[in-house]
Amino acid sequence: MVDLSQYLPILIFLGIALGLSALFVFLPMGVSRLTGTHNPTADKLSEYECGFPAFEDPREPFDVRFYLVAILFIIFDLEAAFLFPWAVSLDLTGWPGWITMMVFLGELAIGLAYAWKKGALEWD
Structure with a gap:
C-alpha cells in the first residue's frame, strides 16, 4: 500500500x-x-497589438515595416543577452574581451544608425 499522505502539502x-x-x-x-467602471468603448475595444486593424482576408500581406521592427527588436534583445555574461566575466577576459565587445557594440550602433537613417523605425 502506497502512503499518499506525503502529497497532502x-x-x-x-x-x-x-x-x-x-x-x-x-x-x-x-x-x-x-x-460602474466597466465601460467598454470603441477605443477600448480597438486593436492595439499590431498597430493596425485586423484583416478581412487572411492572405493579405503585412507591411514590411512590421517585420523590420520585429527583426531589429530581436537583434537588440540578443545584444542584451550577450552583455550580461560579458559583464560578469570581464575580469577573466580582460582587455581583449573589452575591445571585442566594444567592436560588437560599435557594429550594432552603426546598424541602428543605418536603420534609423533609412526610416525603418518610422511608423505612420
Whole structure:
C-alpha cells in the first residue's frame, strides 16, 4: 500500500495557488462591474497589438515595416543577452574581451544608425 499522505502539502499548496489566482482574476472584474467602471468603448475595444486593424482576408500581406521592427527588436534583445555574461566575466577576459565587445557594440550602433537613417523605425 502506497502512503499518499506525503502529497497532502502539495495538494494544499496547489489549492491555495488556484484560489489566489482565481481571486486575482475575478475579483477586479467583479469590483469594476459593481462600481460602474466597466465601460467598454470603441477605443477600448480597438486593436492595439499590431498597430493596425485586423484583416478581412487572411492572405493579405503585412507591411514590411512590421517585420523590420520585429527583426531589429530581436537583434537588440540578443545584444542584451550577450552583455550580461560579458559583464560578469570581464575580469577573466580582460582587455581583449573589452575591445571585442566594444567592436560588437560599435557594429550594432552603426546598424541602428543605418536603420534609423533609412526610416525603418518610422511608423505612420
